[in-house]
Amino acid sequence: MAEYTTPGVYIAETGGPPPPIAALDAAVAGFVGIAEPVPGAVPPAHGITAAAEFGRYWSTAPVLADGTANVLWAAVRGFYANGGDRLHVAAVPPDGDPAAPVAGLADTDAALIAAPDVQALRPAAAGATMEALVALAAVPLSNRMALLDAPAGLSIAALRDWRRRFDTPAAALYWPWLRTTGGTMLPPSAIVAGAIARTDSERGVWKAPANIALMDVTAASVVTTREQELLNPVGINAIRTFTGKGPLVWGARTLSSDPDWKYIPVRRFAAMLAASITRGLAWVVFEPNGPVLWARVREAADTFLTDLWRQGALAGDRPDAAFFVRCDTTTMTAADIANGRLVIRIGHAPLRPAEFIITHLALATAT
Incomplete structure (x- = not known):
C-alpha cells in the first residue's frame, strides 16, 4: 500500500488485469451403478482419487447381497488401472433403479459419465439409464461426454440398430465388451474413461483418445477390419486387437450425424472451452x-x-x-x-x- 505523508485527496487505481480464466478438468469421471454402501460412510463431495478409496464407502465383496456380481467394483478398478484420476460414484442398492442416481451427477464436476455395470446387472433398465446419461451430457455448457454401453453379444447388424436411438455429439459408444484379468466381463465404458483421462493428462483434451492401449483387459470378441467398416461410419468406436498387441481403442467418433461434431476431441474441447469461459x-x-x-x-x-x-x-x-x-x-x-x-x-x-x-x-x- 502507498504511504501518504501530506494531507490531501489521492486517487488510487484499482482496475488491474481481469481475473484469469482456468480450463476446467474434462477428465473427471462420474459412474452410476449398483453397490452396497458401507454403513455410516459418506462419500466425499470431490469424489475418490484411487481404487482403494472405493472400499471405504461401498462394498468390495465379489458378490452383492442379491447374488449378482459386484461389477461396479471391477469397473472402478479398471478405470484406475487405465489411468483414471478423480471419480464420482452415484450408486443405488441392488433393488434400486439404476437410472435414478444419474441426476446426482449434475451437482458434481464429472465430465466423463457412464453406467458401467447396468447392462450386465439390469439390462431391462439399461436403455433408460443410457438415455438419462445422454440427457445430462447434452445440457448446454455442461462439459460432459456420456460413454455409452450396448448390450453384450449383439451381432454387428443388431449393434448398428441399437445405436440408431442416439444422435448426439455429447455421447460416444465403444465395442466390444472386455474381460478383466480377474475374469469379470465388463462393457468398455469404465476402461475407456480411464484411458481418456490418461490421454488428457499426457497430451490434452484436444488429443483424440484413440490408438491407445487398454490395460489389464482382453477383448471379449475380435472386431475385424470388415466389421469396423460397418461400425466406424455410424460412430461406433471399435476396440481392436492386432497381432503382437493388446486391445487398442481404434476409433474417436461421437454419435452425432452432424459432420462438424463427428470427432470426440472436437466436441470435448469445445465443451471445455465454453464451460471454462462461462465460469471464468x-x-x-x-x-x-x-x-x-x-x-x-x-x-x-x-x-x-x-x-x-x-x-x-x-x-x-x-x-x-x-x-x-x-x-x-x-x-x-x-x-x-x-x-x-x-x-x-x-x-x-x-x-x-x-x-x-x-x-x-x-x-x-x-x-
Whole structure:
C-alpha cells in the first residue's frame, strides 16, 4: 500500500488485469451403478482419487447381497488401472433403479459419465439409464461426454440398430465388451474413461483418445477390419486387437450425424472451452456494461485462448488464425445493452484427428 505523508485527496487505481480464466478438468469421471454402501460412510463431495478409496464407502465383496456380481467394483478398478484420476460414484442398492442416481451427477464436476455395470446387472433398465446419461451430457455448457454401453453379444447388424436411438455429439459408444484379468466381463465404458483421462493428462483434451492401449483387459470378441467398416461410419468406436498387441481403442467418433461434431476431441474441447469461459467470466455479472468492461472481457478470453494455442490445442500458425474474440457494438445492439445483456462472440479453429493416413507411392524406373 502507498504511504501518504501530506494531507490531501489521492486517487488510487484499482482496475488491474481481469481475473484469469482456468480450463476446467474434462477428465473427471462420474459412474452410476449398483453397490452396497458401507454403513455410516459418506462419500466425499470431490469424489475418490484411487481404487482403494472405493472400499471405504461401498462394498468390495465379489458378490452383492442379491447374488449378482459386484461389477461396479471391477469397473472402478479398471478405470484406475487405465489411468483414471478423480471419480464420482452415484450408486443405488441392488433393488434400486439404476437410472435414478444419474441426476446426482449434475451437482458434481464429472465430465466423463457412464453406467458401467447396468447392462450386465439390469439390462431391462439399461436403455433408460443410457438415455438419462445422454440427457445430462447434452445440457448446454455442461462439459460432459456420456460413454455409452450396448448390450453384450449383439451381432454387428443388431449393434448398428441399437445405436440408431442416439444422435448426439455429447455421447460416444465403444465395442466390444472386455474381460478383466480377474475374469469379470465388463462393457468398455469404465476402461475407456480411464484411458481418456490418461490421454488428457499426457497430451490434452484436444488429443483424440484413440490408438491407445487398454490395460489389464482382453477383448471379449475380435472386431475385424470388415466389421469396423460397418461400425466406424455410424460412430461406433471399435476396440481392436492386432497381432503382437493388446486391445487398442481404434476409433474417436461421437454419435452425432452432424459432420462438424463427428470427432470426440472436437466436441470435448469445445465443451471445455465454453464451460471454462462461462465460469471464468462470472465476475462480469453486474459490472457496468460499457467499453471498459468489454475490453477486459476480450483481454481475459484472448489470454486464455492464446495459452491454449501455445499448448498446441488449436489449428492455425498464429493466434489470429486460431481464434477470434469479439465483444463490442458489433456483438451487441442498443437493446442488448439497455436490457443488461453482454454478448461475446468467440470462434476457434479445432484440431481434427488424422483418421485416415494416405501414403502415395510411386515406382521410379532406372534411366
